[in-house]
């Protein structure tokens with residue numbers, strides 16, 4: 001049974017409907033990728049799942065309980081961590097404060113978890129008291145991951161984590177994502193860099209104009225000529 | 237030497253201050269400083285509401301007035317009614333009743349603003365009203381509060397019970413009313429309290445997070461309704477304390493007392509950088525000193541004009557204020 005089961009969701013902004021009956025399943029322990037052209041509704045779908053945007057129709061289940069239109073607070077309490085595409089750290093707060101906030105929300109022991117998370121992301125350790133706004137793009141992304149992971153989520157939802165990063169930083173971001181997943185955290189990720197993500201994803205969904213187009217294993221999608229033509233770019 | 241644009245502001249301010257101390261009347265500066273501390277109580281609430289709710293609260297001045305009248309009623313009706321009329325303390329014109337009335341008034345006023353938020357601002361927010369509309373609604377609230385004050389207490393000045401006391405006489409012919417020293421000190425302690433709350437308290441951290449990035453704070457699981465409530469509690473209670481202190485230092489209170497300092501506290505907020513509590517404090521000190529010091533040469537009726545000239549100068553040199561970040 002799926003850890004996250006999104007069934008026939010319709011949603012949009014105001015009167016405009018963006019998602020038309022979109023469904024996805026994420027099995028426990030998997031890394032599931034959503035790819036598709038710009039403006040196809042990928043971010044919108046994530047916002048609906050995490051409770052930032054209302055679902056007009058459909059149902060979302062997490063661990064077999066309905067979480068459709070739950071508050072973002074409830075979603076966080078259930079163990080879902082969301083890293084938005086942009087502005088995903090508190091720029092006016094220190095790195096330490098950024099990492100502490102989830103522990104204040106969920107009331108877990110910050111000190112203990114901080115040590116563990118800093119072992120995973122040692123680069124943050126030397127800058128604990130600097131403002132997050134002064135970090136480089138890659139460091140910010142690392143902080144955003146650390147902030148999402150510190151609460152030991154059972155599902156991590158990432159929106160285009162490689163966007164705006166240099167190719168080297170992007171590669172190390174994908175490595176981080178893969179190792180987070182290997183450590184047992186289920187991941188749902190939206191990614192522009194389809195080739196990279198499909199090569200490590202268990203499953204992938206292609207979304208276009210707010211509709212499900214194709215879904216298959218990551219490797220099958222990589223070799224699927226339709227997907228190649230449409231979304232993986234012509235060359236290579 | 238590379239002086240950033242806004243550093244000129246400090247240079248000019250410090251030169252002007254030194255000139256005033258040397259050639260002018262140091263008493264005015266010290267009293268202006270103490271007045272600035274009281275203004276800062278209004279300004280910090282204004283800046284916090286702006287930071288979290290993104291609108292300029294035009295009712296802040298009248299909330300201060302309301303706080304002053306509530307204190308007055310606690311002292312002259314309730315305390316006097318039960319026979320609690322302590323005599324003035326030490327060198328001050330006022331006694332224990334006023335000191336005890338302040339925390340009670342802070343509590344009552346914060347309850348009032350939380351109710352106002354539920355009745356008015358929250359409804360506008362859920363209807364996604366523009367911040368402009370919410371600002372205008374707050375102007376309506378301001379007028380409503382003033383009307384209520386006029387209805388309940390009338391248009392004539394009211395007075396706190398007071399005993400006259402000697403001014404402190406310091407070298408350089410500095411004369412300071414002892415009241416202003418203790419009131420200034422109380423204001424500083426309250427400001428410090430807010431600073432510590434924002435820095436170390438759980439909800440203070442949530443407030444800073446929400447001011448910084450409302451969407452991220454929502455998706456991080458922060459309960460933004462509680463954050464908003466705390467914002468109003470701090471803003472309302474500081475306004476109430478500031479209003480009471482203002483009335484005590486002016487020896488009287490009128491329905492227009494708070495409205496008259498709305499403009500200086502707005503100027504303080506803009507000067508320091510909107511949404512920055514430290515900026516509001518520094519802004520209020522500069523505005524307070526400048527307004528008082530100007531009375532050495534100008535008719536006191538020009539005080540608000542002085543505050544506004546400084547504010548406009550700041551907007552021209554550094555639109556985000558002394559402590560504002562550029563973006």
Ligand SMILES: Nc1ncnc2c1ncn2[C@@H]1O[C@H](COP(=O)(O)OP(=O)(O)O)[C@@H](O)[C@H]1O
Pocket residue numbers: 013018036037038039040041042043044045
């Ligand atoms: N806040 C918003 N208000 C109105 N329309 C929006 C908003 N955010 C996104 N959209 C629209 O929704 C559509 C899907 O956007 P999005 O989900 O961000 O696409 P993707 O993440 O796949 O690039 C786009 O047409 C976009 O213009």
Ligand SMILES: [Mg+2]
Pocket residue numbers: 042043044085159160
């Ligand atoms: Mg997107």
